[in-house]
Each structure stands twice: as C-alpha cells, then as structure tokens.
Amino acid sequence: HPNEAEKLDHEIEERRESADRWFVEIQAILEGLLQENGIQVTVQWRIKHLYSIFEKLKRQGVDVANVFDFLAFRIIVSSVADCYATLGLIHQRWPPVPGRLKDHLAIPKPNAYQSLHTTVVGPEGHPFEIQIRTEDMHKIAEYGIAAHWSYKEKGSHAPAEDSRVAWLRALLDNSEGTSPREFLDSLKVDLYPDEGYCFTPRGDVFSFPRGATVLDFAYRVHSQVGQTCVGGRINGKWVPLKTAIRNGDIVEITTSNRQQPHHDWLSIVATNRARSRIRAWLKREEKERAVEVGRKLLDRELRKVGSSLKQVSGSDEFASVLQSSGMSKEEDLLAAIGFGRTPVSVVTGPLRQDVDAGEDAAADVRTRVAAPVGGHALEVTGDADFLVYLAKCCKPVPGEEIVGFVTRGKGVAVHARNCPNVRNLFYHPEREIEVQWAPSQASPGAPTSQVDVDMTFDDSSGMMASISHVISSEGGDILTCQLRSEPNETGFAALTILVRDAAQLSRVMTRLQALKGMVRVERRGAAGAGP
Structure with missing residues (x-):
C-alpha cells in the first residue's frame, strides 16, 4: 500500500520528532522514580511500526491521534507486587487516560500472556503506553509458551499441570476431527482474540473473543452443559443462547435434558472449543x-x-x-x-x-447407476434407489467437475465442485458420494441447462444487442432477462441463458467479458460471485 504508507508516514512525522526529543528523558525519569522506591527495573522503549499502525487503524476504524500505543515503554520488574507498585507510582507521576488500564496479571489471556497495560499523558500532552511485567512474563510474551514449558521432578517425562500447558493441550484436543485449515483458522482466534471477561455466579472468570455468545459460555463451563443449553441469564435477565456476551457480564446457563445440538449452532458460536464440540456431536x-x-x-x-x-x-x-x-x-x-x-x-x-x-x-465392486435428472444423465456410485437431483444453488452443467452429497430424506444433491456451499458440506466427508456426467451428455442432441448470469456494463446504445449476438452466435439462447440502469450511466443485466455444456458456457462468458464497455460478467452461485 505505497500511497497509504506515504500518507501515514507524513501524519506521524510530527509525533515521531516529538518522541525523539523526550524518549531518553522519560526513560531516565522512570528509572530514577522506581529505583528511589527500591524497585529494581529494566526500561525498554519503542515506536510502533508503520505497518502495525496501518493495520490498527483499519481494524479499529480510528485516526492516528487515537493510536495510544504509538509510543510505548516496557518496564520489567522482579515480582508481581512490584508490578502493581510501579503502576501506582507511574499514575502519581503522569495522569492516566481513562479506560485504558488493562490488568492481564489478575486475568491472564488464554495463551498465558500476562502484563499490566496503562496509557498516560506525557510531555507536551502526548499520550504513550506503558507495559509492566516480570522477567518470567516477558519471556513468555517474547518467545512463546515453549519458553516456560515445565516438567515434574527428574525421571518423569509428563508435563506438569500448568495452566499455560493446559491451554496448549486444549488446542490440540479441540482440533480432533477438524481439517488442517479449520485448525489454523481457530488457532488464530485463540491466539489473537479481542477479549472480554465474563463471570459465573460463583465468581469464576472466563475469557472470550469478541462475538462470543451464551452458547460459547455454556461449552466453556462443560461440554454437557453446552449440549443441553437452552439459554441463560445475563446479569439476572433471561436471554436466548445466541445472545452475545460482553465484558464484565455475569452469566448463568439454563439447560434442558430435551435439548440437543443443531447444525445452526455452528453459526452461533465464536470459539473453537464450542465449534469442535458441536461438530463432533453432530458427526456421532x-x-x-x-x-x-x-x-x-x-x-x-x-x-x-x-x-x-x-x-x-x-x-x-x-x-x-x-x-x-x-x-x-x-x-x-x-x-x-x-x-x-x-x-x-x-x-x-x-x-x-x-x-x-x-x-x-x-x-464385489462398486456399481454405477445411471440416474436421469432433469434430462441429464449422471453416473452415481451407490444404490439405484437414491433420488438424484442438481443443486439449485450452483446449477452445474455437463462438463463441470461435480460432487454428490447424501442429504437427509432428499437423496443425492449434485453440486459443482467450486460451489461455495460445498465448503460447508466437506465438514461431513462421510456424506460425499462419487458422481459424474454420463458419456451421452457430450452428444449434440444433449438437453440444455439453465445458467444465471449477472453483468455490469457502461449503459450505452447497442449493448444489449451485442450481448444477444454473442449468446446466439455461440448456439445459446436467452430464457429471461432483467435490466436496470443507474443515474451514473451504469447498466445491470440479470440473464438466464440456455447452454449445452461447460465448454459452450466458457466461450459465451469469455466473449461477453471482451465486449467494449463490459465491466463485469459473473455466473450467479459460482465461487467468488457477487450478489
């Protein structure tokens, strides 16, 4: 992003010049203040990297003036007590920014990160962040959980029951039954959450990423609690299980022996723990x-x-x-x-x-059964009694790569391999069944398929005539057509066309995209297609 980088660099130049003038001064004040009070300390400082600032601006939707950790000091002390003592001395020296104190010592992050974060108003009115931690906490923050891997007495190879190790073990347990991509996606959520902290009625504290719901809370308490959750009470008020929980909420879960997990629950939860438990139950x-x-x-x-x-x-x-x-x-x-x-x-x-x-x-061999579907012949591996039909979401045409999935009570649904819905169906590989187009589909007399196509173009005279000419010259037909134009001279067309196979469709799409004034041509329902 060269343009954004140049603009951002110009915006922070003034703050950078100010920081260079007083960084050394602030470091000397901190070291002197703490040593006077008998606290052995190491003070480090840094200016936030340009790309990190850019990502934070995008993520939080704020301007440079509200990036409080642009300038930051890191203070490393010898004990937890010294951490809190240091915090008090700093707040006496500089006024803190309200709402910017984060205590990750009392409530560590799930990945074992611990530190006190505060933002104070420094010289010339510039705010800067201070992080306070012990040497042990600093090692984990800088080098990861492996830096503090603990073991029992010599001769035993079992890891000690440490909360840090327990978090790592939980990640592996939750990965059971998931694909490598699913595991990596969920790991990102666990490693980089925008966290909130909620309480049980007994006062136990659980941390959750942003967007977590009552159902996530239930699974965090226990898998059985999650599977029978029907809702809960947040701060004494009854709420459904899809309700988002917020920082500081007191959550009480309500269960019923008649309740069971549903596929819809996968779209409600935000944590890997809950999602893996639901998926495992559904598979069983x-x-x-x-x-x-x-x-x-x-x-x-x-x-x-x-x-x-x-x-x-x-x-x-x-x-x-x-x-x-x-x-x-x-x-x-x-x-x-x-x-x-x-x-x-x-x-x-x-x-x-x-x-x-x-x-x-x-x-002894897996038989193939011809299954006529809407005039198209398909070869399906399996029982001839299965009803076979083309999925409406993608409407595959002969010649495209296809895949079949056994649906409950409806037979075998045949999707295009690149259909967006197939990604969700791959969560259930046991439902996949082999299908392919019958050789007869390549014959000239094969039935036609309906394909929905969306187009955006410059609204100029003769455009629809050009579109119609391309489709008819390739041997296709237009079944339906809906047109719309905008005041900015942009036209939109939603067509349903008839084609014999994927090769013919590809030729039509390529020629349409090449028309003068054509902005976009997309097949509705295909991967990456717009609305």
Whole structure:
C-alpha cells in the first residue's frame, strides 16, 4: 500500500520528532522514580511500526491521534507486587487516560500472556503506553509458551499441570476431527482474540473473543452443559443462547435434558472449543442415524433372498464381506450403506445362494447407476434407489467437475465442485458420494441447462444487442432477462441463458467479458460471485 504508507508516514512525522526529543528523558525519569522506591527495573522503549499502525487503524476504524500505543515503554520488574507498585507510582507521576488500564496479571489471556497495560499523558500532552511485567512474563510474551514449558521432578517425562500447558493441550484436543485449515483458522482466534471477561455466579472468570455468545459460555463451563443449553441469564435477565456476551457480564446457563445440538449452532458460536464440540456431536449423531438406516436397508434386501441380518451377522461370510470392504466393524459397514457410500449389493451379492459366480464378482465392486435428472444423465456410485437431483444453488452443467452429497430424506444433491456451499458440506466427508456426467451428455442432441448470469456494463446504445449476438452466435439462447440502469450511466443485466455444456458456457462468458464497455460478467452461485 505505497500511497497509504506515504500518507501515514507524513501524519506521524510530527509525533515521531516529538518522541525523539523526550524518549531518553522519560526513560531516565522512570528509572530514577522506581529505583528511589527500591524497585529494581529494566526500561525498554519503542515506536510502533508503520505497518502495525496501518493495520490498527483499519481494524479499529480510528485516526492516528487515537493510536495510544504509538509510543510505548516496557518496564520489567522482579515480582508481581512490584508490578502493581510501579503502576501506582507511574499514575502519581503522569495522569492516566481513562479506560485504558488493562490488568492481564489478575486475568491472564488464554495463551498465558500476562502484563499490566496503562496509557498516560506525557510531555507536551502526548499520550504513550506503558507495559509492566516480570522477567518470567516477558519471556513468555517474547518467545512463546515453549519458553516456560515445565516438567515434574527428574525421571518423569509428563508435563506438569500448568495452566499455560493446559491451554496448549486444549488446542490440540479441540482440533480432533477438524481439517488442517479449520485448525489454523481457530488457532488464530485463540491466539489473537479481542477479549472480554465474563463471570459465573460463583465468581469464576472466563475469557472470550469478541462475538462470543451464551452458547460459547455454556461449552466453556462443560461440554454437557453446552449440549443441553437452552439459554441463560445475563446479569439476572433471561436471554436466548445466541445472545452475545460482553465484558464484565455475569452469566448463568439454563439447560434442558430435551435439548440437543443443531447444525445452526455452528453459526452461533465464536470459539473453537464450542465449534469442535458441536461438530463432533453432530458427526456421532449422523453416524448413528446412518447405521440405523443401513441396518434397515440391508435387512430388507437380505429378506428378499430368504435371509436376514440377524442370521448373517457374525458369520464367516459376513466377516469376509467386512474384510473385502476394508472395514473392521459391522457398524462401519452399516453406516457406509446408510450414507450411500456403499451399495447394498456389495453385501447381499456374496451372501446369496441363487446367483452365479459372475454375479458375485460384480457385486464385489462398486456399481454405477445411471440416474436421469432433469434430462441429464449422471453416473452415481451407490444404490439405484437414491433420488438424484442438481443443486439449485450452483446449477452445474455437463462438463463441470461435480460432487454428490447424501442429504437427509432428499437423496443425492449434485453440486459443482467450486460451489461455495460445498465448503460447508466437506465438514461431513462421510456424506460425499462419487458422481459424474454420463458419456451421452457430450452428444449434440444433449438437453440444455439453465445458467444465471449477472453483468455490469457502461449503459450505452447497442449493448444489449451485442450481448444477444454473442449468446446466439455461440448456439445459446436467452430464457429471461432483467435490466436496470443507474443515474451514473451504469447498466445491470440479470440473464438466464440456455447452454449445452461447460465448454459452450466458457466461450459465451469469455466473449461477453471482451465486449467494449463490459465491466463485469459473473455466473450467479459460482465461487467468488457477487450478489
């Protein structure tokens, strides 16, 4: 950001020149003041880096005058008592800025950071920040939690039960069942929270990032409390579980044995701890349902050939089916059938007595079933009984990379691989099912697909004629068209066009974007598309 850097550098130049004149003076005053009162001290100072100031201005929406830690001193003393004594002496020497005192000694951050922060008004009316900490706290702040990793007596390799180590251990526990990207995203929240502190009715203190809710608080108390939370009381007033908690709130959780986590809860919580607990519960619950569905499907098919699941369960033939499917437990196979990942024929084929060897061999491989959907033929791995349909959010067209997901009670939804909703569905990989376009889709007589396209352009004469010409010359048709213009001579068009496949759509989009006066062409519902 060269322009922003030049502007910001000019804005802080006056403050920097002032700071250079009195930094040494302030350092001498601090050292003399503290040593006179018997406090052994090390004083450091720094001017905040230009890019750090730029990021803070963006994050907080303030101007340079309100960046109070532009100039900062760090005071390192020998004990916690000296920290508070130093704070008192500094406030006697310079007036503090109201609302700028932060006590991270009494209430450390979850990542073990401890320090006293205060802002005072110094020479010539310039505010500056002072951080006060012990040498031990300074090591952790500068070098991380590993700098204070503690162990029990010699001969034991188990880490001591230290709150700092407990925080790191909790991060790893909460990562169970998450992807590496999810873990990194949640780690950023835990390492760099804009924190608030809330209290239980007993006076216990919990810290939370900004945006945390009553539900986050419930999961912080205990996982079981979170799973049965129906709401709570903040400072004595009843509130729903999605209510945001604020610094200093006293929160009391209300639970019900009838309550269970929902998928919607993932959008309510702000902490990694709560999100991982909810996701783990949902996965267990979905697997239990899938096991029950798979049990009913398999038992139904086995009864058609004169057997039942009760009869074959535990038999050598069934054990052989488990081994050939790469599974060790019966419930894993039943879950795979319930989710649609494994066809029932994989199990019933080897167990039937009235089929020949050729049929048995065919049953051992995952079969593909042609599924006509809206005129388009798809090949789906799994049970032929599944209803298959194209997802309305992205409306994939033949030739695009696609992926199928088993939905509850609706069959298999087929999405474009780059559909924004697919990112959320990947939280449940057990629901994914392999799908692909049938070869017949490439034929000239294949049915057309509807695609929604949004365009922004300079509102000039003949633009719609040019758009229509591009689409028709590529063999497409316009099904619907909505136009809108703005006073600044900008035009907007929302079209639904008919195309045969992804290659034809790509040609149309490329030629539309190349039109003179065209500002933007986007496919509605695609990744990165606008509204």
